[in-house]
Amino acid sequence: MSDTTDGQVLTTQDGKPLKAALAKALRREKLRALLLIAPLLIFVLITFVAPIADMLFRSVENGIVAETLPKTAFALREWDPGSGNVPDEEVFAALYGDMVVAVGEKKHTRLGSRLNYEQSGISSLFRKTGRRIKRMDEAGPFTEQFLDADKKWGDVSTWQVLKQFSPKYTDGYFLNAFDAKRGIDGIEMKPADERIYMLLFGRTLFLSIVITLACLVLGYPIAFLLAALPLRTSNLLMILVLLPFWTSLLVRTSAWKVLLQQQGVINDFLVWTGLVSEAGRLVMINNQTGTIIAMTHILLPFMILPLYSVMKTISPTYVRAAKSLGANDWTAFWRVYFPQSVPGIGAGAVLAFILSIGYYITPELVGGTSGIFISNRIAYHISSSLNWGLAASLGTLLLVAVLVLFVVYDRIVGIDNVKLG
C-alpha cells in the first residue's frame, strides 16, 4: 500500500502524518498490553526461564580451570599434548604459583573434583598436592618437587586433561552425554562397557511411546463410555477416574509393588488358581513390565480427561445420521465418530508422552535396572555425583529431543488438531 494519495501525504487534524500518528497510537496500545501482562511475564522469566537458562548454561560453562590455575592455563598454551612429554619447568613454576593461591583460598580440591569427572585420580592428586605445597621450596626447581608430591604429575594424561579443560567453555559434558570423549586424535566413542546415556535415551523414548499407547488403548473406551452414559452414571465413573489423582504418587507406586512382586497379591492369586506353578511365579516388577504397568496407571487420567472433553462435544446426531444412511456400527464409528475424536487423542497423547519422558520417581521404585529412565541418571548427577554440568547437558538433550518430537508431531498430527475440550 502506498501512504500517499495523488502524491499528497495524509495528515491528521493537527498536521502530523497519519501513518506516524497511527503507529504511535498502536505502540501505546501495545505498551499498555505489555504492562498488563508484565507481572506474569516477569514472574515466568524469573522463576522459570532464568533458572532453566542458567542450568542449560552449565552444560558448557567451564571457567574453573582458568580461574583456579590462571598462570598454568596460560603457560600450557605453548605445550603440545601430542608430544608425549610432560610440560617443562616453566609450567610447573606457574602451577606452583597458582596452587599456593588456590590452597590459600581452599579452591584446589574443588578443581580436583571437577577434573576427576574426566579422569579418575585427579581428585586425590590435588588434595595430596595441596597438603604438600606449603612444604615445597619456593626457589624451585618445581618439576622435581611436584613429581615427588605425586607421580601422577609425571603422567602426560594428567596434563592433557588440564589443557583440554583450560578454555572457559567446553563441549566435554555434551560429548559425555553422547557417550563420546575427546581423545588425542579427536572425538571418539567411549569403550562399550561405559556407554550408557544413548541406551537410556533410547529406552526412555521407547518406554514412553509404549506407555502412551497403553494409555490410549485403555483410556479410549473409558472416555467413550463416560461421554455416552447419562450424566448421573458418568459422574460416578468420573470420580473413579479422578480418584487416583487424589492419592499420593508414592502410595500408588508402593501399592503396585505389593500387587506385582513375586510373593505379591497377583502372583499368590495365580498360584492359588493353579495357572502358575509355585516355581514359575511371574516377574512383573523391578523390570520394564513394572515401569510400564505403574506408569500407565499413573498417566491414564491425563489421557482420559482430554479424550472425554472432546468426545463430549461430538454430537450423537452424526453417528445416527451415518447409521440411517446405511452404515453399520463399525463404519459409523470408524468413519464418522473416530475422526472427530482425533484432536482428543492428540492432546492426550502429547500430555501422557511428555509427562512420561521426564518421569523419575516411579521408574526408580519399580523399574529395577531395565526399566529406569534417563531422568534417573540426571537426578543421580544432580544430587549424588554433583556433576551438574553433565546433568545439565543430559537435560538439554532431553529438552531438545522433546522439542524435535513436538515439531514432528506437529507435522504429522498438526498442533491445530489438538484440543483440550
Next chain:
Amino acid sequence: MKLRTVILAGTALAFTGSAALATDLTLVSWGGAYQASQKNAYTDPYMAENAGVNVIWDESSAEAVAKLRAMNEAGNITWDLVDVVASDAIRLCDEGLAMEINPDTDLAAAPDGTSAADDFGDLLVSECFIPQIVYSTTFGYRSDVAEWGGKEPTEICDVFDLETFPGKRSLEKRPINNVEWALLCDGVPKEDVYSVLETEEGQARALAKLDTIKDNVVWWSAGAETPQLLADKEVVIGSTYNGRLFALIEEQKQPVKMLWDAQVFDLDGWIIPAGLPEDRLAATKKLVKYATDTQRLADQAKFISYGPARKSSAPLVGKHATLGIDMAPHMPTDPNNAKNTFLYNYEWWADYRDDIDAKFQAWLAQ
C-alpha cells in the same frame, strides 16, 4: 487503618519476641529411627539444659550435598548442622561447602582427659567431619528357607553361591561395597582389593563375578528396602545397614539372622556448613561440642544399634531404652561380629567413584 497498625505491630512484636527468646538451630538428618535416636540422645537433653535453644529438624540428608551446593550458590545457608556419611563429608569439604574444624578446640575431650583427636582417632577422615557413629553394611538372611535344607550362610561368598543357597538377593544399586565383595569372593586377598580395582581388568573381574548372580538380584536404593524385601520373602538374603536389620530382627521379630562376615564399616557424622554468620556458628559449635561428647555418643546406642565413634564411649554402652536388651552384642564393632571386617577406603572411592559408577550403571542397564 487502626486495625492494620495493630496487626502489624503485633506481628513485629511476635517476631522480635521469638528472636529474643530462642535461638533456632536447623539440624539436618536422615529421618526415621536414626533421627529419633539423635533427638533422644543429643538435642532433647541439650534443649532441657539450654532454655534459649530451639532445634528444628530437616530430613534432607539424602540430598544434603546437592542442597548445600545450591544454598552456597544462592548465598543463603539455612542449615546449621548437617548429618552426612563420611564420603559425602569429604566431597563437601573438597567443594568448600563444609567448614574445617579443629578437634581439640571444637570437640570435647574424653572424661579421662584424652584429647578429642586421639579419642576419635582414625575416624576423623576429613578436616570437616565430626564422626558420630560407626555403622556397617552387611547381610541379613532368612532362617526359614526350605530349599537350603537346614544350611545357613556363614561367610560372604555364600551370597554368590546360588547352588547351596538358591533364591533372590538384594544388593545396593551402586558399585561401592558390591565390587569389593565380588573381588573378595573371586579370590583377591583383602589387602589387594583396591589395587586390583584400580585396573580395568580388576573392574571387569568384579563385574564378571557380579554377573554370576545378576539375574537373581533385586537392586535397592533406600536402606529400608532390604528389610521390607526380607520380610515379604521377596529375597532370601540382602545387604543393608546393620541398624535396619536390628530393627527387623529384634523389634519386628522376623525370622532373619545377621551374616556379619565381611561387613563394611562406614561412618556417619556432622558437618558444619561453610559461611554461617558468627552468632549462628557460635550456637552450632556449642551444640556440637555437647552432642559429640563421650556420654552423648554412648547414650545414642540405647536407641539404635550403631557403635559410638569415640573409643571412650564404648564401655558406657548399655541396654536398649525400650526393649531392655543388652546393646553391646548388636554393635558392628563387637568382637564377635567384627571377626572379619572390611575397611572402606574413602580416599580411593573419592577418586574412582565417578569412573566405576559409570561402568557399573552401564553394566546394570545392559
